[in-house]
Amino acid sequence: MTNQPQPNQPQEIKIADNIPGGEYANVMQVNFNKDEFQTIFFTLLGNTGRVVSKIITNPGHFKRMANVMNEVIKKYEQQFGMIKEAESVSEKEIGFKA
Numbered sequence: 001m002t003n004q005p006q007p008n009q010p011q012e013i014k015i016a017d018n019i020p021g022g023e024y025a026n027v028m029q030v031n032f033n034k035d036e037f038q039t040i041f042f043t044l045l046g047n048t049g050r051v052v053s054k055i056i057t058n059p060g061h062f063k064r065m066a067n068v069m070n071e072v073i074k075k076y077e078q079q080f081g082m083i084k085e086a087e088s089v090s091e092k093e094i095g096f097k098a
Contacts (some may be wrong), residue, residue, distance in 0.1 A: 023052035026086070072090040 024042035032038065039062075041053040044047070057065070077083060 025052050032059070
């Protein structure tokens with residue numbers, strides 16, 4: 001992770017107009033097939049929730065992003081101490097209701 005331009009990387013990155021700011025997510029669902037990973041981020045509050053983002057990428061990029069996240073967690077914990085993993089919501093029903 002560096003702020004220096006790397007070979008074969010864009011020198012300018014633009015943000016789309018439909019992305020006004022960050023979204024809080026406390027649940028993530030990951031699905032995959034041979035060609036791609038689909039990552040869906042949710043915000044769940046009590047008995048309600050909403051999808052805040054959906055990211056689709058190929059397996060190689062997904063693995064690279066996972067490695068970067070692990071590296072960032074290690075650096076965070078070195079600076080601020082161990083992170084306690086959040087409670088799982090796997091026992092809760094997550095879905096869309098009509």
